[in-house]
Amino acid sequence: MRKPDTIERLYLDFDGFFASVEQQADRRLRGRPVGVVPFEGTDRTCVIACSREAKLFGVKNVMNVSEARERCPDIVLVPQKPDLYRRAHNTLLAEIESVIPIDAVKSIDELTCWLDESGREDPVGLGVRLKSTIARNVGPYVTCSIGFAANRQLAKMACKAGKRTEERYGDGLMIWRPEDLPAPLIVLPLSDVPGVGGRMEQRLARAGVYSMADLYALQPKHMRKLWGNVNGERLWYALHGYDIQAQPSERGMFGHGRVLPPESRTLPAAYEICRLLLIKAARRLRRAGYYCNGLMLWLALRGGEWSDQLKLPIVNDDQAVLAGLARLWERVRRKHSNGTQVFRVGVTLCELSLADQRQLDMLINDDRTRQKWESVSTAIDGLNARYGRTVMSLGPWKPPAGGHVGGKISYTRIPTAEDFW
Incomplete structure (x- = not known):
């Protein structure tokens, strides 16, 4: 190295x-x-x-x-x-x-x-x-x-x-x-090391590591053991000045989340925003050339949170993912009343496969239906791209106050112009 x-x-x-x-x-x-x-x-x-x-x-x-x-x-x-x-x-x-x-x-x-x-x-x-x-x-x-x-x-x-x-x-x-x-390095707090948050600081403290000087003095294998994976050892080499290149990453999911404005914190209003977020995620899925096999839903509620996931056929069209959301939302309604306050929502399309590697489920004879709905989604995408905004959607398109549905900037993703349609 x-x-x-x-x-x-x-x-x-x-x-x-x-x-x-x-x-x-x-x-x-x-x-x-x-x-x-x-x-x-x-x-x-x-x-x-x-x-x-x-x-x-x-x-x-x-x-x-x-x-x-x-x-x-x-x-x-x-x-x-x-x-x-x-x-x-x-x-x-x-x-x-x-x-x-x-x-x-x-x-x-x-x-x-x-x-x-x-x-x-x-x-x-x-x-x-x-x-x-x-x-x-x-x-x-x-x-x-x-x-x-x-x-x-x-x-x-x-x-x-x-x-x-x-x-x-x-x-x-x-x-x-x-x-x-290491003079300018060892005077820093442990929290200045990228990836060292509160929980990791507690784990390090239990191992007798209280300062950057303590961390710097460890051996590579000890760092690997503390982190529980090879990232700890890679961090040791990086802190000691070695040329460590970032590992290539693979796309694992497409998702969107949003903090809800006060007027949208009921279950019916939260569902409508989840619909829009999921359509935005499905659009990104298609633009990137992927299909998904799973859907996850997460809600932050007053006094706790709720989450669940659903297996889907291998799909990328709006009708299929929205049907999956409707099924998950029925589970929400059985668990919580309409008076429940929802502060934040998140939807995720997961278990991805590339479009040219798609394998159909032999037990589900829906290929003709899927092709029809994929053609509908492709036509909708084409019209929206032509006009540079959402002029057509599957179901109503009524963004909440403040807009930005699907256009949030996260730490790991920079939106494209299409995310704001």
């Missing part, structure tokens, strides 16, 4: 991305503490992103709006605009590509690049060029922090450390050269 003797990776993370894009797009928000919320008109939700001005008051992402108002009475709450953030993301990628090729986009606001010889020799100059290009061609309110290190994992951690330097937030730049390590 190769151990680089110089910096080879750049990791870039935009600062308070959703909030900074809002400030760049709306001059009335500039210089003010901004919190982005799922929808407007209620305090019974959380801040999903906040500006650097709000962070100075102690506001954090995923903080209840009521607590955010207590910490920062002047905070301006702005409902999310996922399509704006998607378009800003694509614009920023184009500007960065004009300076350095992008190796991998990790999320809506994070990416990584390989360094060429000039970047390795002058990382500060490269960072300045990237920041000035963004400020000049996009705007000065969308800032980023950049980390440089021998591998992607260390560059990501350096980026996070640089974001918090000199008692300020954002617009940072941090360089961790191999000869400088």
Whole structure:
């Protein structure tokens, strides 16, 4: 396994991305503490992103709006605009590509690049060029922090450390050269290691690992045992400066979730939103060239949650998945009354197979029916693509207040323009 003797990776993370894009797009928000919320008109939700001005008051992402108002009475709450953030993301990628090729986009606001010889020799100059290009061609309110290190994992951690330097937030730049390590690494909290959350910290504490220095001193096989898989050993090599490449991943599911606005928190209203989310998931399934063999439904309820799954024929058309949802919803209705409050819903199409590898179930003689409904779904997809919006759907198409059905930006997926139809 190769151990680089110089910096080879750049990791870039935009600062308070959703909030900074809002400030760049709306001059009335500039210089003010901004919190982005799922929808407007209620305090019974959380801040999903906040500006650097709000962070100075102690506001954090995923903080209840009521607590955010207590910490920062002047905070301006702005409902999310996922399509704006998607378009800003694509614009920023184009500007960065004009300076350095992008190796991998990790999320809506994070990416990584390989360094060429000039970047390795002058990382500060490269960072300045990237920041000035963004400020000049996009705007000065969308800032980023950049980390440089021998591998992607260390560059990501350096980026996070640089974001918090000199008692300020954002617009940072941090360089961790191999000869400088492990000094800047071992002073960090364990929570700064990507993938180490509260539960993993508890597991490490039970094993006598309380600090980054303790973790760094472990052996590779011990790390593997603590993590319960090879990822622990891979993390050991990454923290010690080895060139560890991300493992290729395979598509496992297509799904959508949504926090419900107050007026949609009844069972009937939640069902209608689940229908729309499932149609959006089925559209993505078809565009990617997959079929599914399973459907999962999840509901967050007052006082708990409910989930179940259903086996489907190998399908990808709207009629088949909606019929499956109706069957699952009957189970919901038998368990809960119409007065039950639903705060969040999620639908997932799983057990995937590629379209050119589809194998029909010999015990289900429905191929003619399936071909008919697949033709209907294909025709609907074609009309919607022609007009760039949902002009036809199987059943009513009435998005709830706030819209964004199927267009939510998650940590692992960046929506396409089609997701907002």
